Amino acid sequence: MRILGIESSCDETAAAVVEDGRTVLSNVVASQIEEHRLYGGVVPEIASRRHAEAISGVVKEALEQAHTTLADTDGIAVTHAPGLIGALLVGVSFAKGLAIATGKPLVPVHHLRSHIAANYLAHPDLKPPFLCLVVSGGHSHIVRVDDYTQFAVIGRTRDDAAGECYDKAARAMGMPYPGGVALDRLAAQGNPQTYALPRPHVEGSRYDFSFSGLKTAVINRLHNAEQKGESVNKADLCASFQHTVTDLLVTNTLLAANDLGMDTIVLAGGVSANSGLRAGMTAACAQAGYRLFAPPLSLCGDNGAMVAAQGYYEWLAGHTAGADLNAVASLPITES
Numbered sequence: 092m093r094i095l096g097i098e099s100s101c102d103e104t105a106a107a108v109v110e111d112g113r114t115v116l117s118n119v120v121a122s123q124i125e126e127h128r129l130y131g132g133v134v135p136e137i138a139s140r141r142h143a144e145a146i147s148g149v150v151k152e153a154l155e156q157a158h159t160t161l162a163d164t165d166g167i168a169v170t171h172a173p174g175l176i177g178a179l180l181v182g183v184s185f186a187k188g189l190a191i192a193t194g195k196p197l198v199p200v201h202h203l204r205s206h207i208a209a210n211y212l213a214h215p216d217l218k219p220p221f222l223c224l225v226v227s228g229g230h231s232h233i234v235r236v237d238d239y240t241q242f243a244v245i246g247r248t249r250d251d252a253a254g255e256c257y258d259k260a261a262r263a264m265g266m267p268y269p270g271g272v273a274l275d276r277l278a279a280q281g282n283p284q285t286y287a288l289p290r291p292h293v294e295g296s297r298y299d300f301s302f303s304g305l306k307t308a309v310i311n312r313l314h315n316a317e318q319k320g321e322s323v324n325k326a327d328l329c330a331s332f333q334h335t336v337t338d339l340l341v342t343n344t345l346l347a348a349n350d351l352g353m354d355t356i357v358l359a360g361g362v363s364a365n366s367g368l369r370a371g372m373t374a375a376c377a378q379a380g381y382r383l384f385a386p387p388l389s390l391c392g393d394n395g396a397m398v399a400a401q402g403y404y405e406w407l408a409g410h411t412a413g414a415d416l417n418a419v420a421s422l423p424i425t426e427s
């Protein structure tokens with residue numbers, strides 16, 4: 092089963108061809124980040140326009156690189172939720188057009204489900220059930236993956252997503268959007284014990300996160316130093332910040348894994364590229380005896396291959412759509 096996957100939920104126009112949900116035949120990503128960087132964040136209207144300009148060429152290239160044609164694909168999977176509505180609509184409309192023109196099945200894919208599926212592409216022996224920490228620019232969830240299309244949300248952020256928190260802290264330190272990667276790099280040169288940052292306790296849940304206080308603490312630390320004419324060692328602040336975020340993510344995930352009796356932990360989403368999180372989770376899982384899987388860095392961010400991979404499993408479960416498929420800005424991972 093050869094699936095064409097299309098992704099346009101945020102600032103990457105992407106398409107890929109994947110065989111049986113596991114083997115990547117092509118994976119083409121056109122990023123708009125350079126343009127959005129001028130504005131310090133993603134401008135939805137610009138994102139939609141750039142997707143509309145790029146999508147046809149990106150899909151064509153994905154088919155060419157896979158040495159295949161639309162006629163030889165067996166289905167068209169597309170991210171339909173959640174994301175920027177205007178951006179999603181470009182991918183959904185394009186995929187609908189292809190499905191109508193070719194008569195192939197149209198498979199709607201939830202963006203977070205596809206981030207999880209990125210792991211199936213790199214780890215042939217990974218199968219549900221497992222516990223997944225999904226950390227991206229818009230979401231931070233601890234998800235119990237019961238089956239390829241069955242999920243339960245165990246914990247979530249009460250405010251900012253982990254990636255959002257990274258980007259806002261990085262911005263406060265003068266790094267260009269999206270600052271997560273730059274902050275990660277600078278953190279490697281700093282001492283994580285230099286600055287004590289808050290680890291907010293979340294009322295009423297053992298697994299939920301709260302990141303906005305941490306972001307505010309970084310901003311306050313910078314402002315206080317500025318007012319007093321003191322200098323802040325940015326590498327040390329980055330290292331302290333990364334250490335604290337990692338600690339929160341690792342602690343809650345392992346707590347949930349222990350409580351639920353899971354033996355396998357999986358990372359997913361853009362922030363799963365973070366070196367502190369990967370190292371911290373690797374050490375904690377080794378110590379506590381959990382199997383750990385993470386996507387390769389090339390599949391952590393938004394891409395079409397993960398959409399095609401999840402699309403395969405959605406198709407197997409009979410989750411196809413008709414020409415009335417719509418984009419949805421906000422949709423729980425448990426719904427599709």
Ligand code: KG4
Nearest residue numbers: 227228229254269271361362364365392393
């Ligand atoms: O999953 P993703 O590509 O898009 C969304 O679905 O949101 O995640 C993007 C987020 C951004 O906030 C970006 O700064 C963050 O992932 N990110 C990182 C790193 N690489 C990407 N955050 C921390 N460290 C990284 N190395």
Ligand code: ZN
Nearest residue numbers: 227361392393
């Ligand atoms: Zn994403």
